[in-house]
């Protein structure tokens with residue numbers, strides 16, 4: 615019986631067990647996916663003990679992604695650029711780590727808006743936290759014409775852009791001052807909210823979409839609620855939208871394939887199953 619789990623601190627909020635259990639049932643795989651609360655300072659010891667406990671790997675959630683990165687003996691280039699991992703597996707005595715959050719976002723974008731990257735894309739990413747970091751490299755791999763970042767804290771924004779410029783010196787990355795974000799929208803084809811604004815219990819993201827071109831896509835990585843105030847106003851303006859749930863579903867695909875040996879599909883049935891448990 616193959617086993618995997620998600621580790622975080624706390625971990626009760628993690629939705630990964632729901633979706634991996636769905637796939638295990640769907641494909642009739644004799645496996646188990648659990649959850650365990652692990653403090654950041656205990657992550658390295660926990661990971662090293664996992665193979666002997668029969669685990670094939672794990673997902674890592676807040677606040678353990680950086681600690682898990684430190685504990686890995688090998689990582690993908692993508693994870694190295696971020697300094698954070700969300701997916702761990704064991705191979706040839708090594709602890710491997712990858713970061714699949716951004717891959718999940720782009721896979722969802724491809725699924726819902728195929729061909730989005732066939733024209734020169736100008737992308738505005740709002741936020742500079744873990745979510746923004748996760749999206750940056752997979753978006754750059756699609757060769758946008760421009761990838762701009764805007765964030766309330768200029769210090770955090772400056773650090774993110776400096777780190778990106780180190781790993782991708784030729785990347786067309788620049789900054790939009792937080793107070794200039796509304797006026798700047800006229801120059802973008804894809805706008806992505808990676809701040810926590812708009813999530814349940816938080817104020818909405820203040821963004822006036824009126825200057826955004828009519829062909830633009832508005833995306834949110836917040837998925838509770840599924841339709842954030844930002845997405846509702848984009849829909850009201852007739853713009854294309856992308857919700858945050860698809861990213862959560864797609865980021866789980868590489869881990870499931872590594873641990874349980876089958877590439878799972880992100881289907882409407884899976885989505886409906888998770889939506890039913892979101893509230």
Ligand SMILES: NC(=O)c1ccc[n+]([C@@H]2O[C@H](COP(=O)([O-])OP(=O)(O)OC[C@H]3O[C@@H](n4cnc5c(N)ncnc54)[C@H](OP(=O)(O)O)[C@@H]3O)[C@@H](O)[C@H]2O)c1
Pocket residue numbers: 715740741742743744745746765766767768770808809810811813835836837858859861862863865
């Ligand atoms: N769909 C998915 O699979 C997925 C994956 C990861 C995260 N998420 C969601 O994405 C959101 C962000 O996660 P994260 O890990 O990036 O969080 P994080 O690292 O804590 O970053 C939070 C971001 O939100 C900004 N922010 C917070 N309050 C703000 C306010 N009042 N005004 C302006 N900006 C504000 C922060 O700006 P400052 O730097 O100025 O503080 C920062 O850019 C969360 O809601 C999370 O649930 C979804």
